[in-house]
Every structure is written in C-alpha cells, then in structure tokens.
Amino acid sequence: MIRKKAVVSINECVACGCCLKVCPRNAISIPAGIHSVIKHELCVGCGKCVKECPASVISLEVIEE
Amino acid sequence: MNRKKKWYDYLWLVSLTYLILGFFNILFAWLGLFCFFIPLLIAIINGNKAYCNKYCGRGQLFALIGGRFGLSSKKDIPKWLKSKTFRYGFLIFFLTMFCLMLWNTYLVFAGNNDLNMIVTLLWTFKLPWHWVYHGMLFSAGVAQFAFGFYSVMLTSTVLGLLTMILFKPRSWCVYCPMGTMTQLICQAKNRNTTQEN
Ligand code: SF4
Ligand code: SF4
Ligand code: SF4
Numbered sequence: 464m465i466r467k468k469a470v471v472s473i474n475e476c477v478a479c480g481c482c483l484k485v486c487p488r489n490a491i492s493i494p495a496g497i498h499s500v501i502k503h504e505l506c507v508g509c510g511k512c513v514k515e516c517p518a519s520v521i522s523l524e525v526i527e528e
Numbered sequence: 529m530n531r532k533k534k535w536y537d538y539l540w541l542v543s544l545t546y547l548i549l550g551f552f553n554i555l556f557a558w559l560g561l562f563c564f565f566i567p568l569l570i571a572i573i574n575g576n577k578a579y580c581n582k583y584c585g586r587g588q589l590f591a592l593i594g595g596r597f598g599l600s601s602k603k604d605i606p607k608w609l610k611s612k613t614f615r616y617g618f619l620i621f622f623l624t625m626f627c628l629m630l631w632n633t634y635l636v637f638a639g640n641n642d643l644n645m646i647v648t649l650l651w652t653f654k655l656p657w658h659w660v661y662h663g664m665l666f667s668a669g670v671a672q673f674a675f676g677f678y679s680v681m682l683t684s685t686v687l688g689l690l691t692m693i694l695f696k697p698r699s700w701c702v703y704c705p706m707g708t709m710t711q712l713i714c715q716a717k718n719r720n721t722t723q724e725n
Contacts, residue, residue: 477701477702477708478580478581478707478711478714479577479580479587479698479701479702479704479707480582481587481591481698481701483581484581484591493576493577494576495575495576495714496576496577496578496711496713496715496718497714497715497718515696515698516696517605517695517696517697517698517700517701517702518610518702519604519610519696520610
C-alpha cells in the first residue's frame with residue numbers, strides 16, 4: 464500500500480512546536496527540544512503540519528508499506 | 529485543531545496586554561523579564577522547549593493575527609533566514625545589543641548619564657516615549673532599564689509582524705533569539721540522548 468506521511472528535515476527544524484499544535488492526530492512531539500519527531504503509525508498525511516511549519520521543513524513523502 | 533483549549537492557549541492575551549501597558553507606564557516593561565527567564569529555566573532544568581511549544585504568548589499572537597485574521601501571505605521563508613548562520617548571527621547581534629542596553633542602564637544608575645526617555649525601534653529609530661514616565665520613587669536607572677527592555681520587546685514584535693506578513697504567521701519563531709538559545713541549551717543538555725531518535 465502506498466501512503467503519504469509527514470517527514471521532518473531534522474537538521475533545519477527549529478523546534479518551535481507550531482506543527483504539533485495543528486496535528487489532528489497528536490502524532491508530533493518534540494521530546495528533547497531539538498527537533499520534532501513524527502510518529503508515522505499515527506500520521507494520516509493530512510499535511511496540516513506542512514502548511515503550518517514556519518521554516519517549511521516538513522514534507523509529505525510517499526512511504527511504501 | 530481538535531485539541532481542547534487549555535489555559536496556556538490564552539497566553540497571547542498576556543503578551544498583548546504587556547505591549548499595550550508599555551504605552552501607559554514604562555515600568556511594566558520589567559515584567560518582560562519573565563519571558564526571558566522562564567524559557568531559559570525550562571530549557572536548563574527540563575531540557576526541552578516547552579515554553580515555545582506550549583506557553584509562548586508571542587508565538588500564539590502571531591499565529592492568531594497571521595492565521596485566524598489572515599494577515600499573513602503564508603509564503604515559504606527564504607533559505608537564508610532559516611540558515612544556521614543567520615539564526616546564530618542574529619542571536620549574537622541580539623545579545624550584543626542587549627548588553628549595550630544593560631551598560632546604558634548602568635551608566636544611568638551610576639549617575640554618569642541622565643535618563644533618556646526614548647524607545648529605540650529596530651536599534652535605530654529613537655521614538656520619544658516620555659509620557660509613560662511619571663517620575664518615581666526608585667532610581668532613574670530602574671526606568672532606564674524599562675525603556676531599554678521595552679525597546680527590545682517592541683523591536684522584536686515589529687520584526688515578527690513584518691515576517692508574519694511576508695512569510696508564514698510564526699516566521700519570527702525561526703530566528704527568535706529566545707527560541708534559538710533554548711534550542712542550543714537543549715542540544716548541549718541532551719547531546720547523549722538524541723542519537724536514539
Ligand atoms: S513547525 Fe517546523 S520548525 Fe517548528 S518544530 Fe515543527 S517541524 Fe520543526
Ligand atoms: S500530516 Fe497531518 S497527521 Fe501527519 S503529522 Fe502532519 S498534521 Fe499530523
Ligand atoms: S521561538 Fe520565540 S516567539 Fe516563538 S515560541 Fe519560542 S520564544 Fe516564543
């Protein structure tokens with residue numbers, strides 16, 4: 464099955480947390496204050512975080528399962 | 529935004545009130561020290577950016593004005609603005625200007641300089657701001673710090689609003705010195721644990 468999931472470019476992430484505020488599935492966390500971490504098993508690929516991220520460092524990528 | 533609103537989702541009201549109070553009595557500017565020390569303490573003690581992620585009213589304010597009120601073009605921020613060079617450079621510049629402000633405050637405390645009742649916007653434009661000072665019981669240095677600190681807060685708000693309009697609502701968070709500083713602290717503190725992610 465082919466699905467789209469959100470992927471963060473962790474080196475560019477500023478850990479602001481804008482993404483986790485908009486995720487409807489609570490799939491995002493910033494455990495160590497350095498970059499966000501997205502739980503792929505929760506992500507439904509809605510793209511809200513992609514739109515919100517002020518640094519534009521999240522993208523939807525096709526992940527084959 | 530299915531999440532239930534919590535008390536800390538309304539902290540933008542505090543940020544807004546803070547900015548407004550500075551137009552009435554400059555001494556309120558001292559309260560801004562909270563949004564200086566709280567994020568640093570959280571980063572140092574807990575090793576995370578909970579301040580940015582949850583509590584920061586300024587970020588919420590930009591999200592509200594830019595997002596809900598639609599005053600943002602929602603374009604991607606240019607590459608150079610999110611580069612580490614610019615972010616760290618801006619942090620250094622910001623801290624340097626901050627130290628200069630502290631030095632000026634010291635000079636007034638020490639009696640070398642007279643109280644200068646201005647708010648300096650963008651480190652350049654000196655705005656007369658004398659109506660907010662009603663004379664007082666403390667040393668003039670106390671007021672000088674308030675003018676200086678309010679200048680910092682107003683400047684960062686203006687810059688934040690500018691990048692909010694040009695790019696995404698919370699673009700300020702990309703180069704916000706507090707955000708960069710807390711991220712650096714977390715990096716130093718959690719150096720050993722991050723590889724696991
Ligand atoms: S919104 Fe973007 S920069 Fe901010 S924490 Fe999420 S991925 Fe990182
Ligand atoms: S794409 Fe949607 S579900 Fe997936 S992390 Fe982003 S906001 Fe959450
Ligand atoms: S980066 Fe700055 S403005 Fe943004 S949430 Fe953090 S402290 Fe607030």
